[in-house]
Amino acid sequence: MKIKIKDKLKFICICYIALIALTVVMNFSTYKEINGDSSFINYFGKMRAYNYRMAQLSSNIVLASDDKESLEALEVKIKEIDNMFEDLVNGNSKLDIKPIDNDSIKNNLNDVKIQWEKEFKPAYINILENGDKNSWKFIKDNVNKYVNSIDDVVVEYTLYSKGKISSAKNKSIFILGASIILSVIFGTLMIKVIMKPLIKIKDEFEVISKGEGDLRKEILYKYNDEIGELTKYFNGFIGKIREVVGTIFNSSRMLKESVASMQIINDELGRATETISVSMQNVSSGSVEQFNMIQHIMSQTEDVNSEITDVMEKIDILLIQLENSKNSSIEGKKILNKEIEELKDLVLNTKKLSNIVNELEKDSQDIQGILNIINQISSQTNLLALNASIEASRVGEHGRGFSVIAEEIRKLSDESKDSTEKIENIIKYRLGKIFNIGEYMNVILNQIITYQQDMSDVEMRFNEVTKQANEEYLEMKHIREINYNVKEEFKEINSSISKVAYIAEENSVNSQEIAASIEEQAASFEQVNNNMDSINQLSIDLNKIIGKFKI
Structure with missing residues (x-):
C-alpha cells in the first residue's frame, strides 16, 4: 500500500487538531455549564440583602406610621423579590441566569419560594396596608431563619458548580495526557519513517561530494512514499553522474x-x-x-x-x-x-x-x-x-x-x-x-x-x-x-x-x-x-x- 509522507503528516496533524478541537469543545462545554453560576449566586446574595432591608423597612413603618418613603420602598422590594424568584426558577437571558437543572437545588428553591409566598409576602403586605405589629413580630423573629434557608440553597449550588469545574479539570488532564502519549508515538514514527532514510541519503551525498564515491552503488528503500521516490531519483542521479x-x-x-x-x-x-x-x-x-x-x-x-x-x-x-x-x-x-x-x-x-x-x-x-x-x-x-x-x-x-x-x-x-x-x-x-x-x-x-x-x-x-x-x-x-x-x-x-x-x-x-x-x-x-x-x-x-x- 502506497502511503505518502504528506498523508502521514496530514494524519498526524488531523489527530493533533482533533485533540485541540476536543479540548476546546470540552472547555466551551464547561464554560457553558458554569456560565451564569456567578450570576445565580450573586442574585441570591442580592435576595438576602433585600430580606434584611425589607425587615428594616417594616420596623420603620410600624414604629413610624407616617413614613411614606419606607412604605414606597417596601412595596418596590416586594415586587423585586417576586421578579427574582421568577428569574431564578425560569431563568433570565438578559441577566445571564439559566434555569436550574439540578432537582435537589430546584426543590430547595421552590421551598424557599413557597415560604415567601405563604408567610413573608402576606406579612409584608399586612404591614403595608395597616402596619400589623403581629406580622412585623413574625418577620423579626423568622427573617434570619429564612435568610439561612436561602444560604443553604446558595451553598448547595456552589458545591454543584465546583463539581462541574472539577469534572472539566479531570477531562482536561486526561486529554493532556493523551496528547503527550500521542506526541511521543507520532514523534517515534516520524524518526523511523522519515528521518532515518533522509540521514542515509545525506551520508551517500557526503561521500559523493568528497569526490571519491563509488558511482556503482545504489540505495535500497522498501517504502513506496516520497522518500522512496527520492531514493529512486537519487539512484537515477548517480547513474546520470556516472554517464557524465x-x-x-x-x-x-x-x-x-x-x-x-x-x-x-x-x-x-x-x-x-x-x-x-x-x-x-x-x-x-x-x-x-x-x-x-x-x-x-x-x-x-x-x-x-x-x-x-x-x-x-x-x-x-x-x-x-x-x-x-x-x-x-x-x-x-x-x-x-x-x-x-x-x-x-x-x-x-x-x-x-x-x-x-x-x-x-x-x-x-x-x-x-x-x-x-x-x-x-x-x-x-x-x-x-x-x-x-x-x-x-x-x-x-x-x-x-x-x-x-x-x-x-x-x-x-x-x-x-x-x-x-x-x-x-x-x-x-x-x-x-x-x-x-x-x-x-x-x-x-x-x-x-x-x-x-x-x-x-x-x-x-x-x-x-x-x-x-x-x-x-x-x-x-x-x-x-x-x-x-x-x-x-x-x-x-x-x-x-x-x-x-x-x-x-x-x-x-x-x-x-x-x-x-x-x-x-x-x-x-x-x-x-x-x-x-x-x-x-x-x-x-x-x-x-x-x-x-x-x-
Missing part, C-alpha cells in the same frame, strides 16, 4: 587535442585584429571632428532660436500696446461722437436762443412804436387840456369846474409823457443790450459751427487712426505667427541636429569602444594563448580527478 563522468573523461582527452589547433588559429586572429584596430582609430578621430562641427551648428541654431524668442516677446508687448491703443481709440471715438452729438444739440439750442433774441429785438421795436403813439396821444391830450383851460377861463365862474378837470387831465398827460419817456429810455437801453446779445450770439453760433466742422475733421482723422491701428495690430499678429512658425521650424531643425549630433556622438563613442574592444580582443587573444596552456594543464588534472570515481 564517462563523457567528461572522453571529452577531456579530445579537448587536449583541440587546444593545439586553437592556438594556431588564435595567432592568425591576433594579427588581423591589429589591422582592424588601426582603421577604427582613424574612423573614431573623424567622428569626433564631425561631432564638434554639429555641436557648433547646434549652438548657432540655439542662439537664433533665443533671438526669435526675444523678438516674439517684444512683439507680444507691442501687440498688447497696440491692443490698448486700439481700445483707447475706440473709447476716444465714442467720446468724440458723444461730444459731436452734444455740440449738435448746442448749435440747435444756440440757434433757438438767437431766434428768441431776434424776437425780443423785434418786440422791443414794436414797444418803441407803441410808446411813440402814447407820446403823441399825451401831447394831443396836453394840448386839448390847455385849450380846455383857456375856454374855461373865458366862460368865467361857470367854467371853473371844467378848468379843474382840464388841469387834472393836463397833469395826467404830463405824467404819462414822463412815464413814457422813462419807459422809452429803458426800452432803448434794453434794446441796445439785446442787440449786443444778438451780435454775440451770432459770433458764438459761427464759432460753434466752426468747432463742429473741426470736430467732424477730428472724427475723420480719428477714424483713419483707428483704421490704421487695426491694420497695424493685424499685421503685427501676422508677424508674430510668422515668427512662431519660424521658431517651430528652428525647433525641428534643432531636434534634427540633436539627433544627428547624438548619432555622431554614438558613432564616435562606438568607434572608440570598438577600437578599445579590438585592443582588448587583441589582448584577449594573447590571454587565450595563455589560457590554452592552462586548459591543457586542466585537462590533465581533470583526468586525474575523474580517475578517482569508480564507473
